[in-house]
Structure formats: C-alpha cells, structure tokens
Amino acid sequence: QVQLAESGGGLVQSGGSLRLSCAASGSIFSIRKMGWYRRAPGKERELVASISSAGITNYADSLKGRFTISRDNAKNTVYLQLNSLKPEDTAVYYCNLWDTRGTLYWGQGTQVTVSS
Secondary structure (H helix, E strand, O other), rough: EEEEEEEEEEEOOOOOOOEEEEEEEOOOOOEEEEEEEEEEOOOOEEEEEEEOOOOOOOEEEHHHEEEEEEEEEHEEEEEEEEEOOOHOOEEEEEEEEHHHHHHEOOOOEEEEEEEE
C-alpha cells in the first residue's frame, strides 16, 4: 500500500504564497506521474498540475504562471508552489500518484484558505 502525506496548507492573505508538499511512502511501485488537484467549496475536483517521472509538467490553463509543480524523485515527493494567491484559490488540495501499473493513489488533502 502507498501512503501520500500532504503538508504546507494554511491561511494566507490574498497575494501571498504557500508551498505544498506531498511525500509518498510505503510499497511504491515505479511512479509514472504525480499531481495536485483541488476541490473548492461547492465545486467539482479539478486538476491543478501534474508532473511525470521524466519531469514533463501539465497545468490547468487558468493557473499557469502562478502555480509551479516540481518533484524530487529521490524523495518520492512532489511540491506545489502557489504564488499570488486569490480568494478563489481557497480549496482542499489533494495529491495523487499514478504508478506504472495504472494504480492511482490519493492523499487526504490539505486545506488552503486565502483571505481577501
């Protein structure tokens, strides 16, 4: 079994920054891709960004330029740098991991709250 532990969420003022981390542990098979999703109150979960084992990144178009995903393969950890935060970025941010067998794992989520 694989566990994903997110950290770094919190309360920040509009215009501020946060850095989220997600560390994978347990019986990790070869990782294909890791990513971040978010679910805002009353909305569907949406993709924020993903990064492959080769370092190829994919972002939600609306978030390009403010959010940056990165990865430390040696630590099985993915990061999400959130800059110029807006109140509409308030959400629970979830980390996920796809392994090369096609198994998908999710973390428990970390709350990000942006005050105006």
